[in-house]
Amino acid sequence: METVTSQRQEKSSKRHGGLRKLFSLEKSPLLYLLPMILFMLIMIGYPISRVIYLSFTQNILTRPDLGVEFIGLSNYWTLMTSAEFWNTVARTVGWTSLSVGGKVLIGFGIALLLSKPIGFKKVYMFLLMVPWVTPMVVAAVSFRWMFDGQFGTVNYLLLTVGIIQENIIWLGQAATAFIATAIADMWLGLPFMILVFMAGLQAIPEEVKEAARMDGANGMQLLGKVILPMMKPVVLVAVTLSTIWTFNSFGVIWPMTRGGPLESTRTLVVDAYVRSFGAFDLGMGGAVAVVIFIFLMIFTYMYKRLLMKQGEM
């Protein structure tokens, strides 16, 4: 009897040897990965499929009389044929470009200056961390205060210098609110940009620059023909990452303007939020979310391609 059992156990252990190996902490990655994968399936996988499903339905919480109905691509059709939606897309692209463009230009300039052998570098690097440690909401409300039409410091400074003649209600007008929110977003993103550019600049060997100087290249030629081409991969990756983050920026716009005035700062993420939790139109909100999702997928794919070109993935 005992021998039979032990034989059986032996057999079953052989049969389950593969399984046991799969669940081995020594030899298999499975148990290490499983908790994370399960968690992410529940917390990311499910919501994505849920939002995709919702985007195919008519589901307005404030209109329970209409019920929840599967309506196929109808929400997308409504979006695609709405001039307002395309305005939102254009606004988002414009806002993102303005903010990222500012970050890249200013960031590159400052990185160039900081990469020179100068004194007080540690002090500068320390100060550079300030926007990074400032919580996003704090930055947003501080900028809101600085851009205040009546008592704001921005007006005061511009009046003192003589650039403007009278107070501007920055966050009360479409064009200026658009710019003001982008400036706040730039401020938050600059440290990352500068640090990445500095790392990129450091990676350029001194001999290469030296050789170019020997050949009689002046400062501008050195920048255009040597430094910029060598920085290209770093710039591309930084721009792609920053674009994704900026595209998603909700924490700056919402506390500053709530998407206003006259929808001038209503980017796609604000739009998705307002549709879902302002109008409680989960179907349309879901459709906008899926559009954002597709935009980001394209960007992520491009990011992966850039990384693969560098042979790092």
Added chain:
Amino acid sequence: MSGQKSKWLKRGAVHGALITFFLILMAPVIVAFSTSLETFQGAMSWPPSLIKENPQWINYAEVWSGRYNFSGPFFNSLIIGASTVVLTILLAFPAAYAIAKFTFIGRGWLLFIVLMTQMFSPVVLIVGLYQQIQAYQLLNTLTGIVITNCAFTIPLSVWLLHGFLKNIPEELEEAAFVDGCSRVKGIIRIVIPLSAPGIAMAAIYSYIWSWNDLLIPLIYITDSSLRPVSLALTDFAGQNTIYWHEMMAASIIATVPIAIMFAFVQKYFVQGFTAGAIKG
């Protein structure tokens, strides 16, 4: 002699440009701090003054325990942040270890998917998440916020940690195995201490993320005693009259914990981030 002079001029120009830039960069913080020491009338006066003759430190006490009771949101955020960090590391570290130290089919894809999820704005997922958290009856709880935060902090933490773990030489671990250590023991005794800076980096990242996030509490929390700082700060601005002096005092209070934490790990954070940005 003139060469020396032009060198000084150049240096002066560089520092001049940098000082101008950093003055602008510091402006929001300087203005916030300066306003936080104003009286209500003082903040609403023209022209704005930078140096206060009579700094109102009382604003901080007022905000902390007075009618705004900002200590409540502050501790809520501390609890949310700490729990998010613990849960993130518990789930992300083993996964990052597996990706860094094992070779298996689909490893590259897994890494790509991890990176991809990091790029989704909470806005894209929030409707689905909201309904799920509602189903678990976790709306209006800090637990609900923590779990949701982790969905966004885990991916980048896995990414950061896997990069870090890959750089720890195999030999160190193998030596432990030869000595009869099991893998788990080896991880605890050798790998975790060696990757402490990486873990700190991921932890700080997660903490900052949860401290910063506005959207999730904005949607999950209706009970005002459960608001974190991000939500409490926007509430100041929601009223008809904004008490800027108190709002700015609250802003400074909300910044301090992050600043302190950052000061400890700044070096690793910058290294890790730039390396991550360049190497991917």
